[in-house]
Amino acid sequence: MAKISTPLALITGSIYAFSKFAPLHLRQPVLDLISPHISDGALSNLLLLCAATFAITTTTKAVLGVSGWFSRKSENNWVEDKYDWSKELVLITGASSGFGEGIAAKLASGGTKVVTIDKSPLGPQLQAYQNVHHYQVDVTDWEALDATNNQIKADHGDPTVLILNAGICHRIPIINKDFSKIKSLIDVNLTSQFAMLHQFLPSMIENNHGHIMSLGSLSSYIPIPGAADYSATKSGLCALHEALRLELRHIYKADKVRTSLVHPVWTHTPLIRDFEPDLKIKGLPTVQLDETIGPIVEQLYSGYGSTVVIPDNLGFATGIRGWPHWLQETLRNAFNPHTGK
Ligand SMILES: NC(=O)c1ccc[n+]([C@@H]2O[C@H](COP(=O)([O-])OP(=O)(O)OC[C@H]3O[C@@H](n4cnc5c(N)ncnc54)[C@H](OP(=O)(O)O)[C@@H]3O)[C@@H](O)[C@H]2O)c1
Incomplete structure (x- = not known):
């Protein structure tokens, strides 16, 4: 606009x-x-x-x-807070590819200490940085994740910025998909975020300083046929973030702990590989990785928490549930990537 x-x-x-x-x-x-x-x-x-x-x-x-x-x-509760990026400790999940790797590289190149978690080894972009510390673990192996998180605290202290980014997406319609696959997707995309909050939120509350950023998706407002489980977890993150902000304000009285939920449109990373041919055929909006990383890092550097839609001209989509149903259906049909092939 x-x-x-x-x-x-x-x-x-x-x-x-x-x-x-x-x-x-x-x-x-x-x-x-x-x-x-x-x-x-x-x-x-x-x-x-x-x-x-x-x-x-x-x-x-x-x-x-x-x-x-x-x-x-x-x-942001009408209170200001200061971030010293040479002293903050940023933890990013799912940081061996795509957004996670890009965000880690950008922050590390600015001199910030970054801890990365992924089930894969450290990504190629990050290998040159002395200030990036990688821990290889599956975020749905609860015991191993707990042990890793304790090790991170022992090695580096408590993170002040948590970027909950690990996510997976399969292009399989609901009844064609193994139930076990659906459950593990929910574990990666949603349940693991609770596990990370359990570990790292207490120190942020105690110090009344910190930023929790999650990677949501526009699919929480415009769900993807063939990725209902994925879309459901992203909608779940909306409720998690709204509730988290309220808990921080009313229960924990931690008015300086920031929360951000980022909703990027289709971005060219390995995650959307199965959709790319259809997105192209249908001419649906997609962006390059850099176009998404920039606003995410800008949001962190601003020191404020917020809901971020990338690109910002698609921000109107977050209001879709208040629209008349015929208009909601029209928009969802228009953004449907399924070509019927
Ligand atoms: N790309 C998009 O269009 C888009 C749009 C909106 C939102 N998002 C969200 O952005 C986030 C990052 O996506 P991306 O596009 O950057 O995807 P990506 O390139 O596939 O990166 C995701 C990373 O998470 C890791 N990961 C997956 N499962 C894991 C597990 N159980 N434990 C630890 N690490 C795990 C992956 O490791 P492996 O490579 O070994 O699987 C990969 O390194 C996701 O939450 C996604 O939903 C993406």
Whole structure:
């Protein structure tokens, strides 16, 4: 919205201001140029339209700006906190590929100490960094995860930033998919986040400092046919984050512990490999990894928690459940990647 409204306001505002306030010797040649092609009545209607568009876009922009400010303040309990990125300890799950690896590389290159967890070995992008410490563990092997997390605390102390990113997705419709596969997907995408919170939230609460960021997905609002279990876990993360923020505020009184839930659109990583041919055929929006990593790291560096939609012009999708059902279904049909092949 902001991307369109700024140029629109500039163009329409300039046309209207020129027509009203420019000196006659500048206006007259323009009038001479267009008057053979447009009647006086049509011209004054056009100028009225410019004035109205300018008024609406600038007012909308101002309202959205004020609303965004209130959102940021209220999501962060109206309190400020400082992050010293040379002292913070960031823990990222699922960091041997895709987003996790990209975020870890960006933070590590800025000098921040990063602990990575993944069931695979350290990713190639991260091998050169002395400030990246890798622990190879399956986040659904609860005993091994517990032992690893205790080891991390012993080796490095308690993380101040937790990026709960590990996730899997299979393209298999509900009844064609083994129940055990569905259960393990739920464990990776949702249950493991509770396990990580159990381990690392207490020290954040005690110090009243920290940021918990989870990788959600736009599929929590526009579910993916063929990935119902995946979409359900991402919707589950919405409720987890809303409840977590309330618990931090009302139960634990930790008003400086930030929470962020990030909803990226389809991003080219190994996770979406099975969908890519159909996404291309249907012309659905996809982004490159860098376009997603940038806003995620920006959000961390801002020191505020928030709901982040990437790209931000798809932010409207988070309101879909309040729409009339025919409109919800229309949007979900339009974003459905299934080509019927
Ligand atoms: N890509 C997208 O379009 C997209 C869009 C919205 C949200 N997201 C979310 O973003 C997050 C990261 O996705 P990505 O696209 O970066 O996927 P990715 O490239 O497949 O990376 C996921 C990483 O998590 C690891 N992992 C999977 N299961 C694990 C387990 N049980 N224990 C430990 N590590 C495990 C994977 O290891 P292996 O490689 O060994 O499996 C991989 O290194 C996920 O939560 C995903 O749902 C992705």
